[in-house]
Structure formats: structure tokens, C-alpha cells
Amino acid sequence: MKTYLKNLEAELNKLRIRPNDIKEIMDDFKEMLEEAQNDGVSDDDLESKFGNPNKLASELYQDSLESKIGENVESVVLDDVLNGYELLKSFSVVNGLNEVLIKLVSEDIIYFPSDQETIEVFVKNLKNENDYTIEMRNEAFVLERKPLKSLVLFGITKSPSFAIRVPNNLLVKLFNTKIVSGNVTCNQVNAKELEISTTSGDLQLSNIKVDSQLKLTSVSADMKCTGITAEKLVVSQVSGDCEFETTNIVRELSFNTVSGNVTLTDVTGEHIEYRAVSGDLSGTEVYVKTASVRTVSGDFEITNSKDGEKITVLSKKSVSGDVTFN
Amino acid sequence: MNAQFKRGIVELCVLSELVQEDLYGYSIINNISKHLDVNENTIYPILRRLTKDGYFTTYLEESNIGAARKYYKITETGFNYYMELRESWDQFIGGVYEILNKGGKKNEDIFKKFRSRVE
Numbered sequence: 001m002k003t004y005l006k007n008l009e010a011e012l013n014k015l016r017i018r019p020n021d022i023k024e025i026m027d028d029f030k031e032m033l034e035e036a037q038n039d040g041v042s043d044d045d046l047e048s049k050f051g052n053p054n055k056l057a058s059e060l061y062q063d064s065l066e067s068k069i070g071e072n073v074e075s076v077v078l079d080d081v082l083n084g085y086e087l088l089k090s091f092s093v094v095n096g097l098n099e100v101l102i103k104l105v106s107e108d109i110i111y112f113p114s115d116q117e118t119i120e121v122f123v124k125n126l127k128n129e130n131d132y133t134i135e136m137r138n139e140a141f142v143l144e145r146k147p148l149k150s151l152v153l154f155g156i157t158k159s160p161s162f163a164i165r166v167p168n169n170l171l172v173k174l175f176n177t178k179i180v181s182g183n184v185t186c187n188q189v190n191a192k193e194l195e196i197s198t199t200s201g202d203l204q205l206s207n208i209k210v211d212s213q214l215k216l217t218s219v220s221a222d223m224k225c226t227g228i229t230a231e232k233l234v235v236s237q238v239s240g241d242c243e244f245e246t247t248n249i250v251r252e253l254s255f256n257t258v259s260g261n262v263t264l265t266d267v268t269g270e271h272i273e274y275r276a277v278s279g280d281l282s283g284t285e286v287y288v289k290t291a292s293v294r295t296v297s298g299d300f301e302i303t304n305s306k307d308g309e310k311i312t313v314l315s316k317k318s319v320s321g322d323v324t325f326n
Numbered sequence: 327m328n329a330q331f332k333r334g335i336v337e338l339c340v341l342s343e344l345v346q347e348d349l350y351g352y353s354i355i356n357n358i359s360k361h362l363d364v365n366e367n368t369i370y371p372i373l374r375r376l377t378k379d380g381y382f383t384t385y386l387e388e389s390n391i392g393a394a395r396k397y398y399k400i401t402e403t404g405f406n407y408y409m410e411l412r413e414s415w416d417q418f419i420g421g422v423y424e425i426l427n428k429g430g431k432k433n434e435d436i437f438k439k440f441r442s443r444v445e
Contacts, residue, residue: 028351028370031396035352049359051368062366063378 003032004046004053011057018093025060062125081237085122085163088129091136099140100191104179107145108161109203112187113168122163147220216242233269235262253288255281257298264302271314274300276321290314295321302326336364337372338415341400341408344382348394373398381407 008029010196012022033046041049050056102109114120119141121134133144143162159182168188175191178185180199188207196203197217203224208214212232216237223235223242233249235242236256241263251267255262257279264283272291274281276298283302289309293300294317302311303326316323339358343349349357355369374380381404386394400408430436 025374028374028396029391032355032370034353034393035350035395036356039352039356049355050370051364056368056371060374061370063371063375121335 001043004033004043004050005029005233008053008056011053013059015057015061016060017057021060039205041125082122082163082165085124085161086126087128088121088123090118090120091141093167093170096141096173097141098172099174099176100172101140101142101174102177102179103144103146104162104182105145106159106180106201107182108159108184109143109177109182110161110163110180110185110187111189112163112165112185113166113170114165116165117167119167119170120165122165124161125158126160279320292316293318293321293323295319297321300324333372334411336362336369338408338411339375340369340372340376341381341404341411344398344400345357345405345408348397350387350397354398376404380404 005026009022009026012025017025029050032050036046036049049051049145051225057124101235121143131146133142133146135142141164143164158213172189172191173193175189175194175196177196179197179201182198183203184196184198184199184201185204186196186206186208189205190209192211193213194208194210195213195215195217196205198221199219200221201218201253202222203218205223205225205228207227208225208229210228212230213232213234214228214230215234216225217235218240220236221237222238223237223240225243225247226245228244228247230248231250233244233253234256235254237260238258239260241261242257243263243265244267245265247264247267247269249267251269252271252273253267253269254273255275257276259278261279262274262276262281264286266282266288267283267288269288270290272286272288274291274293274295276295278297279295279300280299282299285304285306286302287304287306288311290312291300291302292315293313294315296318297320298318299322300318301324310323313323336358339355339362343354343357351370351373354373355364358364358369373382377384377398380401382398382400384396384398387397389395430439
């Protein structure tokens with residue numbers, strides 16, 4: 001029993017678990033082992049009952065990491081982004097990338113720039129690296145969840161979170177992300193074409209530059225975007241809301257929503273195409289030349305303080321929604 | 327079997343033990359290890375984890391042998407979590423059995439079927 005306790009304590013110390021936690025764990029084990037002894041469990045059987053000290057320590061270590069982290073990565077302060085993450089893989093990139101392809105299920109993902117010359121993939125809560133494909137394939141960076149072979153069907157385990165750190169101003173031809181329930185945070189993307197689709201995971205984009213089309217699709221996810229430049233913006237959503245701030249679109253902004261609302265602040269473009277069932281669009285400082293509105297009960301309202309050219313409404317169809325310009 | 331999957335099962339078992347009554351560490355481990363080989367997925371870290379997550383609280387109680395025992399008590403959140411897991415588990419295992427039973431419920435039936443196809 002003493003050997004077992006000694007081994008366990010040594011393993012815990014090796015992993016530099018917090019002293020308070022170690023003390024608590026050791027107290028628990030002293031109590032439990034004593035009970036076991038009174039129960040007639042021999043020293044040789046301790047491992048089969050309680051587990052091997054090394055394995056125990058590493059499981060406890062994983063848990064202590066998770067509890068240190070705190071659940072929210074709400075505001076992306078770069079130094080804090082990687083808190084609790086471990087570096088998993090890194091790839092060198094010389095010029096740009098043909099493609100960034102991310103296909104995940106319930107994993108959260110953060111994409112952000114740094115001064116490094118490499119793409120680095122960080123992760124936390126990763127249980128099995130083999131569940132994912134993470135590789136460079138024909139100048140494309142691929143992060144993909146492999147089809148499930150095993151039986152982890154119910155929500156017992158926490159999904160891992162990925163953080164991808166890329167070189168500052170890395171140019172990507174096609175940035176393509178598909179995710180079901182994980183949250184996506186992108187802090188700087190410089191792409192020819194960008195497409196993100198989520199089902200229920202929220203989307204947070206900032207500092208995005210797209211040469212051609214920026215396409216965002218979601219079912220119930222909320223989107224928050226600031227600092228967006230693109231030639232064309234296409235948003236389609238069902239019940240999630242979206243918010244755009246400081247956004248410059250060269251040609252058209254197109255919104256297709258069922259019940260989700262659209263909020264625009266400080267947005268410029270050529271034309272707005274708005275289609276909604278019951279979702280409202282409300283804009284302040286939205287400077288576009290033309291607009292087309294088709295809703296059932298959704299309202300469309302734009303309030304501008306500067307006197308500029310009036311917005312010309314090319315077509316307007318609505319059952320009970322109001323279209324107003326102030 | 328997949329380690330993650332097993333961990334889930336052990337988690338469910340720990341919750342289930344405590345749904346019935348308050349227990350101390352060793353008794354939980356002992357009860358479960360009687361039925362399952364838990365060497366690979368150790369119980370204590372799960373117990374600790376669930377306590378930290380607010381599914382259990384602990385209190386000390388004197389015992390007639392040795393030092394005081396730390397008892398674990400399930401909370402309301404813990405109970406709800408248990409119901410959720412239990413539900414997914416029932417659904418999952420129900421589905422598995424439906425598939426398995428298509429070939430027959432008893433080994434003899436399955437074997438007979440197999441033989442008749444092979445011959």
C-alpha cells in the first residue's frame with residue numbers, strides 16, 4: 001500500500017499538478033486504500049482495483065488542465081488564445097496555400113495569425129489523434145474529422161478544440177470550413193474565396209479580406225462579423241441572427257433568412273438583396289446604391305445620418321413587412 | 327473496446343451508484359469493479375471530475391474503523407445529467423440489440439442459421 005501511494009505521488013509530482021490538488025488526491029487515496037486493506041484486498045490487487053499510478057496521474061492531469069482553462073474564449077486576446085492548448089503539428093508554408101479545408105463536427109475552432117512562418121495546429125481535450133486527418137495535401141491544409149468507427153455516440157466526452165495559427169497575411173485561394181455544432185472563430189483570413197457553413201455552432205469573424213465571394217451558411221448559428229472586405233457577400237441562414245460591422249463589399253450583399261434577423265452597422269456596397277420570411281433587417285450607416293427586398297412579414301429598415309445618394313429600391317415585395325429609409 | 331467509450335460507461339455507472347445512495351470512494355470503486363474490468367478506465371479520476379463539475383458534493387462522516395470517510399452525494403444537476411446519459415445509453419444499446427437480435431436471440435438459433443447457410 002505504501003509503495004502504491006509513493007508511486008502515485010511521484011507520478012503526480014512529475015506532471016506538476018497543483019500542490020493543493022495533489023494533497024487532496026493523496027488524502028483520498030490514503031482513505032480508499034485503507035478501506036481496501038480492511039476489506040482484505042492485497043497490495044498486488046491494488047492496481048487492478050484502483051488503476052495503475054502512472055495512468056491515474058495522467059488522467060488526473062488531463063482533468064486538471066481542463067479545469068484551469070475556463071470554458072469561454074469570448075474575446076480573442078491572442079496571448080490567451082492558446083491557454084491550455086498543446087501544439088500538435090506544424091507545417092511550413094512558402095508562398096500561399098491553395099486551400100484551407102476544415103471539416104469538423106462538434107469541435108470548436110480558432111483561426112488566427114502570428115509572426116511565425118509556419119502553420120501550427122494546437123489542440124486541447126484531444127483524446128485520440130487518429131480520429132482526425134491533419135495534413136498538407138497538394139498545397140492544401142486539411143483538418144478533417146474521420147468518419148466515426150467507434151461507438152462514441154452519446155455526449156459523454158468533451159469534443160476537442162483546435163487552434164490554428166497561421167503566418168500573418170497568409171494568402172489562401174480557397175478557405176472552406178464545414179462544421180456542425182462547433183464554434184468557429186476566425187481572426188484574420190486573407191483569401192480569394194471563403195466559404196463557411198455551420199449548423200448550430202456560432203461564427204465569429206474579424207479582419208477578413210476576400211477577393212471574390214464570401215459565403216456564410218448556417219441553420220441556427222449566430223454570426224458576428226467585423227472588419228470584412230469582399231467582392232460579394234452571400235449569407236444564408238434559417239433561425240440564427242447575423243451581425244455585420246465595418247464591412248465593405250464591392251458589389252452585392254445578399255441575405256437569405258427565414259426567421260433570423262440581420263443587423264448591419266457601418267456597411268458599404270453596391271446593392272443589397274434581402275429575402276426573408278419573418279426576419280428583420282436593420283441597418284445604420286449602410287451606404288449602398290440599390291436594394292431589392294422580398295419578405296413575408298420581415299421589416300427592412302435603414303437609418304443613415306449622412307446625406308448621400310438615396311437608396312433606390314429596385315424591387316419590393318412584402319406581405320406585411322415595412323420597408324423604411326430614414 | 328474503445329477507451330473513450332468505456333470511460334463513458336464507467337461515468338454512467340458512477341452516477342448510477344450515487345443515484346441510489348450516498349457512498350464513499352472505496353465503496354463506489356468496489357461496487358463497480360466487481361462487475362466491470364475498470365483497470366483501463368480508472369474510476370477515481372471520473373469521480374473527482376464529476377465532483378468538480380458540480381454533479382456531486384462531498385461530506386465527511388466518522389466511520390467505526392479508522393479515519394473519517396468522504397462521502398459523495400449527487401446533486402440536482404448530477405441527477406439531470408444522469409437522466410440524460412441514461413436516456414442516450416438506453417437508446418443506443420436498444421438500437422444495438424435490435425440489430426443483434428435480427429439474427430436470432432439465442433446462440434443456438436444463430437448457430438443453426440449460420441450452419442444452414444454454410445452447408
